Amino acid sequence: xxxxxxxxxxxxxxxxxxxxxREELFxxxxxxATARLEKPHRIRQLRREIARCETRLSVVRNQA
Numbered sequence: 001x002x003x004x005x006x007x008x009x010x011x012x013x014x015x016x017x018x019x020x021x022r023e024e025l026f027x028x029x030x031x032x033a034t035a036r037l038e039k040p041h042r043i044r045q046l047r048r049e050i051a052r053c054e055t056r057l058s059v060v061r062n063q064a
Contacts (some may be wrong), residue, residue: 006056011064014057021050 006014025046031037 006053009056011057011060014053014060018050018053018057021046021053025050 006017009017025043028037028043028046032040032043037043
């Protein structure tokens with residue numbers, strides 16, 4: 001179901017979403033380093049979401 005939300009996005013939207021998620025991942029890693037991370041499972045979820053987004057982005061770019 002998570003991949004369905006990326007099916008309708010344009011390349012620009014996918015790129016923006018990827019940057020947004022990478023920034024969130026960076027902040028979570030900083031929190032982990034300072035022992036302030038409340039939801040450690042979120043790192044794994046976010047990495048997978050980034051992969052889904054990047055995969056869809058490469059498909060969209062190859063179709064154009």
